[in-house]
Amino acid sequence: MTEPAEWGLSCPLPHTTGDRILLAHGEGAGLTRRLIRQLFLEAFDNDYLRPLADAAVLPPVGERCVVTTDSFVVSPLFFPGGDIGRLAVHGTINDLAVCGAEPLYLCLSVILEEGLPLETLRRVVGSIRDAARSAGILVVAGDTKVVPRGAADQLFLTTTGIGRQLPGCDWGTHRVRPSDRLVLSGAVGDHGIAVLAAREGLGLGTAVSSDTAALHGLVAALVAEGIDIHFLRDATRGGVAAVLHEIAEAAGVSLVLDEAAVPIHEAVRGACEILGIDPLYVANEGKLLAVVAEADASRALAVLRRHPLGAEAALVGEVTAASPPHVLLRGSLGTLRVLDEPTGAPLPRIC
């Protein structure tokens, strides 16, 4: 930064913008290059990124290259258990993971609002660096744009992940069939409630933390044990309910979820009750729902529970042939009721 630090209080000159993002940081010239070298390259340095060319040249990815992209607009940027940077890395890795891919490379595009404190950007970049390192994924390409004050809310990220699909990972809704079992890797609702509480000042303190986590290890464990996976998805926006509806619609089957079997942390349950929200509709960022062959269900559960990210895994339901396709909730007395498709849950900007 050539910009002077903020002036002392006794200085008669007007305050400068200090250590903040300027429009010039996004104009492709000197300040952009310095920002890229001193912040992004410093954090992510590797052989593919270092040339800072228009594009990165990568070695062959393998027989089946898997690619995914996601924008992140979460508000606030920082919340108990994570921040937008961790979320972006984990979210992208998880989209690769549920397709059976080992995460390899990440592209990172940043849209910044003029005036954003550089320190905020530094914290987010640090989070991205740490999350990427611990998952073994390399940031190989990036872009930075700056928009004038008021044209964006602080900072948006878009991450694109590239991975290599593990052999034998050909699951999908086409393989879902009646008698399959539903296995959930842990408690639901933590992420959405943590973000909502931080945003609305609900005063939950640290009682609820985001579950943001990279799930590729969990998937690799299932694959390594030869579990007959028919479908796999991380239950993000729209929660578990959205995933179940997606399966029902695409596979033309019905799904029965055992209400009492779904793990929900007490603090999340309490917050949901106060807010009038069903935790089944609340976003998670570190939970996957697996549809597995009936014969492999208990083994799948055991594999998940052995992993630190699956300690609270549970068998939560099954696939049936009931027609038309429905998502049903089985209550404690065995009664079935329809779990409606989420259409407009009032939880914007949770990822």
Add this chain to the structure above:
Amino acid sequence: MTEPAEWGLSCPLPHTTGDRILLAHGEGAGLTRRLIRQLFLEAFDNDYLRPLADAAVLPPVGERCVVTTDSFVVSPLFFPGGDIGRLAVHGTINDLAVCGAEPLYLCLSVILEEGLPLETLRRVVGSIRDAARSAGILVVAGDTKVVPRGAADQLFLTTTGIGRQLPGCDWGTHRVRPSDRLVLSGAVGDHGIAVLAAREGLGLGTAVSSDTAALHGLVAALVAEGIDIHFLRDATRGGVAAVLHEIAEAAGVSLVLDEAAVPIHEAVRGACEILGIDPLYVANEGKLLAVVAEADASRALAVLRRHPLGAEAALVGEVTAASPPHVLLRGSLGTLRVLDEPTGAPLPRIC
């Protein structure tokens, strides 16, 4: 859309939001799925996108996979000669092209402001479809986020491109050396001035149109003719000046640009004079600057001029060993002056 169209003027009920983007379009549930199926899949349909899984599974890309990412925040969204959609596709293809890569796949992430007319989104998606089709690149993965009114300005795009590097394309600043020639593929400044004029209502009408174009054909022509390319870049943000400074800094050489040789359209020159802007600092979206071996310079020029996108190509300067590294402008009388590095040109949101 289940939303009713706007009510007639005589209706006593309050106006509805009509055919506009709602927060629920970004929540991962029913409305998101309908938007994706009815708009995005309809426009981009192909075997890789169609499963609408978390990630797309692609066939092997080849020996050297090239990847690039860019966000687009241009304002206004539509301008003479193009719009944000065309720009995103072309910009991403060009980043692949200047690395010698044949463009193959595109990922598209969209951040929408609540209240955006669906028709605006439809037009942009149509542009993306047309630009992608004519360049032969497939949209294989995507994401949609919606932020509340005021948290973004209408619509931002992030595109990630994946390509296959052509054999023998190992140029870069490490290959730039004294006596190399600078070849520019056409007139400069059109894009930046077209956007600025549209935004500020400068009344240039259609006198200046954006030069947005996909340059992979131009690069392929140079490669096919065996031109000894030492460096290649599209002159986007910061204009030709930014590219020259980047080369000088990275290669440790000086560059001399012949002021009179740089093609500039009359209307652009006039607008720049009125605005007090140097066209060398203005963004282009369909021009490349090639550094080629001296012996190949006139052949490179001929190859470019044979291509519709290179009809106005020109030899514009050369590389020298002058130290310290400088970018110099040679005036009509042969006098040399320093072309300063752009640091904060007042042209935000031109891409």
